[in-house]
Amino acid sequence: MSSPATIASTRLKIGLEIHVELATRSKMFTRTANVAHPDHFDAAPNTLVDPVVAALPGALPVLNRRAIEMSIMVGLALDCRIASFSKWDRKNYFYPDLPKGYQISQYDLPLCADGALTLPRPDGTVKRVGITRCHLEEDTGKLGHELPGGLHYDGSLVDLNRAGTPLLEIVTEPDLEDADDTVSFAKELRSICRFLGVTEGIMQRGHMRFEPNINVIIQTSDGHEYATPVVEVKNLNSFRAVKGAIDYERDRQVAAWREDGLVMGPGAKSTRGWDDTRGVTVLQREKEDAHDYRYFPDPDLVPVVVDDAWRETIAASIPELPMKRRARYVSEYGLSPADAVTLTDDPRLCDFYDTAVIATAAATPDLSGPAGLAVAKLLLNAGAKRANETDRAIHELGIGPEQVAQLIALREANEVGSTAADELFGHLCQTDEAARAVAEREGLLQVRDDDALDAWVDAAIAAQPQAADDFAAGKDAAAGRLVGEVMKRSQGKADAKAVRGKLEERLR
Amino acid sequence: MADPLSKTAVEHVAKLARLRLDEQQLAAYRTQLASVLQHIATLEELDVDVVEPMAHPLDVTNRTADDVVSPPMDLDALLANAPATEGGYLAVPKVLEDQGG
Numbered sequence: 001m002s003s004p005a006t007i008a009s010t011r012l013k014i015g016l017e018i019h020v021e022l023a024t025r026s027k028m029f030t031r032t033a034n035v036a037h038p039d040h041f042d043a044a045p046n047t048l049v050d051p052v053v054a055a056l057p058g059a060l061p062v063l064n065r066r067a068i069e070m071s072i073m074v075g076l077a078l079d080c081r082i083a084s085f086s087k088w089d090r091k092n093y094f095y096p097d098l099p100k101g102y103q104i105s106q107y108d109l110p111l112c113a114d115g116a117l118t119l120p121r122p123d124g125t126v127k128r129v130g131i132t133r134c135h136l137e138e139d140t141g142k143l144g145h146e147l148p149g150g151l152h153y154d155g156s157l158v159d160l161n162r163a164g165t166p167l168l169e170i171v172t173e174p175d176l177e178d179a180d181d182t183v184s185f186a187k188e189l190r191s192i193c194r195f196l197g198v199t200e201g202i203m204q205r206g207h208m209r210f211e212p213n214i215n216v217i218i219q220t221s222d223g224h225e226y227a228t229p230v231v232e233v234k235n236l237n238s239f240r241a242v243k244g245a246i247d248y249e250r251d252r253q254v255a256a257w258r259e260d261g262l263v264m265g266p267g268a269k270s271t272r273g274w275d276d277t278r279g280v281t282v283l284q285r286e287k288e289d290a291h292d293y294r295y296f297p298d299p300d301l302v303p304v305v306v307d308d309a310w311r312e313t314i315a316a317s318i319p320e321l322p323m324k325r326r327a328r329y330v331s332e333y334g335l336s337p338a339d340a341v342t343l344t345d346d347p348r349l350c351d352f353y354d355t356a357v358i359a360t361a362a363a364t365p366d367l368s369g370p371a372g373l374a375v376a377k378l379l380l381n382a383g384a385k386r387a388n389e390t391d392r393a394i395h396e397l398g399i400g401p402e403q404v405a406q407l408i409a410l411r412e413a414n415e416v417g418s419t420a421a422d423e424l425f426g427h428l429c430q431t432d433e434a435a436r437a438v439a440e441r442e443g444l445l446q447v448r449d450d451d452a453l454d455a456w457v458d459a460a461i462a463a464q465p466q467a468a469d470d471f472a473a474g475k476d477a478a479a480g481r482l483v484g485e486v487m488k489r490s491q492g493k494a495d496a497k498a499v500r501g502k503l504e505e506r507l508r
Numbered sequence: 509m510a511d512p513l514s515k516t517a518v519e520h521v522a523k524l525a526r527l528r529l530d531e532q533q534l535a536a537y538r539t540q541l542a543s544v545l546q547h548i549a550t551l552e553e554l555d556v557d558v559v560e561p562m563a564h565p566l567d568v569t570n571r572t573a574d575d576v577v578s579p580p581m582d583l584d585a586l587l588a589n590a591p592a593t594e595g596g597y598l599a600v601p602k603v604l605e606d607q608g609g
Contacts, residue, residue: 024575025575025576025577026573026575026576026577026578031573031576031577031578032577032578032579032580033577033580044596045595045596045597046583046586046587046596046597046598047580047583048580049580049581049583049586050578050580050581051581054581054586054589056589062571062572062573063571063572063573064572064573064575065572065573065574065575066574066575067575068572085563087563087564092524094526095603096598096600096603109563143603144597145602147594147595147597148595148596153594153599154602155594155599155600155601155602156599156600156601156602156603157594157595157597157598157599157600158597158598158599158600159597159598160598292520292524294524297563297564299564299565301564301571302564302566302568302569302570302571303563303564303569304569304570304572305569305570
């Protein structure tokens with residue numbers, strides 16, 4: 001069948017399912033170490049397994065309280081209602097990465113529901129994305145086809161390290177209408193989860209997996225509206241893949257509709273995978289009974305009751321979230337939006353920055369300008385330069401927040417010049433000593449002593465007679481060469497402002 | 509009397525449970541499962557509108573553990589329980605892309 005009329009417009013309709021591996025120390029239902037915790041990222045295959053994970057007869061699950069708390073933190077950050085009562089259900093299916101033959105999940109009573117995240121867009125508008133629910137479950141093991149050393153194995157190799165990792169599944173309403181908003185949402189969610197400390201959020205390790213449900217609303221020139229069948233794209237673990245899959249599906253679904261005219265309806269939903277190399281989605285064959293999971297309440301686990309006191313304690317542990325921090329940096333400190341984004345990329349850098357700002361405001365209460373701006377400039381210039389050179393993060397360079405404040409105080413009092421300040425930053429990355437002590441030892445403090453300055457100024461005038469004549473004749477630009485000469489002779493230690501004063505005294 | 513359970517339904521349930529049943533077994537289970545369903549149908553006649561759904565037979569909640577790590581099981585013991593192993597992995601026949609979860 002071909003389309004009855006020409007297409008007037010198309011509009012994407014996207015909902016997201018996001019799986020977040022929670023970085024608890026131990027697993028969801030047993031105390032063996034969790035591969036999503038940084039201490040165990042690179043554990044050898046099957047070394048994070050115990051009788052509960054392997055589903056040996058008689059092994060029983062015990063719930064990890066921290067996993068519940070982390071999930072509630074995410075729920076609260078997404079403005080969800082936290083269920084006072086939730087329970088555990090078994091989702092039954094057979095697969096080699098699932099030793100028990102069922103996954104423990106939450107079917108009808110999820111921990112969190114009915115939330116929203118409102119994203120600011122670059123153009124000043126906002127996009128509200130409804131959160132349907134967040135429920136907690138356990139991750140499965142992993143199947144591979146490669147032996148250690150890269151040799152191909154003609155079968156499936158099971159690694160159960162990931163089996164039993166707490167997995168938070170977040171489901172949004174189909175509120176998203178384009179790939180850019182979807183990627184912004186995904187990035188903001190990752191950022192929130194990292195600031196909450198519930199995951200390291202390393203995409204390549206699969207800490208967060210995105211599954212968009214995509215279809216297209218087609219309006220034809222004769223005023224009819226058609227909704228194409230929903231496609232779920234499984235297991236995307238990069239933002240590029242999320243964008244690629246959505247853009248590809250928009251074109252593919254419109255073309256398919258032109259071809260077959262199929263619209264959304266019972267049984268029309270299909271599942272596709274993303275081929276990263278070719279940049280296309282590929283239909284995944286599914287058995288017709290794949291979704292017949294026969295959920296039922298897990299008799300091995302008792303329900304979870306979250307009372308007001310527990311919820312309030314968890315709420316109190318939530319730090320200021322990245323979106324709020326960015327807004328604060330821009331409105332209160334006068335940072336550019338781009339710098340605010342850079343400083344909130346990593347929660348550890350952001351905390352370092354905030355601590356340094358507080359220390360700076362305390363050390364130099366009469367600072368000219370916001371402390372936040374001074375610290376940002378220092379970190380994003382002297383800091384970023386060294387971070388690039390040494391391939392480390394700015395907050396890991398070795399300089400402490402107090403030292404940042406001390407350096408800014410010295411600079412503000414004009415006790416160190418700008419070049420010396422940068423050099424001092426480098427020294428402070430190597431030592432815990434106070435900035436002034438290091439500046440003194442390294443000879444970085446500006447010299448304002450009259451005798452010394454007079455001697456350098458005399459020598460500079462003698463060395464640059466033409467510049468001296470020009471400056472005396474009123475050419476202000478000539479001062480640069482004279483000051484430069486003084487700086488050369490003083491190895492950058494002369495106070496430039498004082499030198500300039502002396503030149504005027506002497507030559508005009 | 510509820511509809512008797514169809515043979516197809518029994519075959520479907522057997523497939524989900526990875527059970528291969530012969531004709532005799534199919535007939536036997538069909539009768540047994542039908543009587544279970546019949547019992548459920550009887551229970552459904554009760555008016556339970558005023559009864560709270562029961563999530564668990566025990567009147568207990570929040571049995572949780574602290575998030576502390578305890579040692580894993582011995583890798584050799586784990587692998588010894590597997591039908592086949594390869595380089596520290598559990599080896600199984602090749603799985604097609606019909607991801608269950």
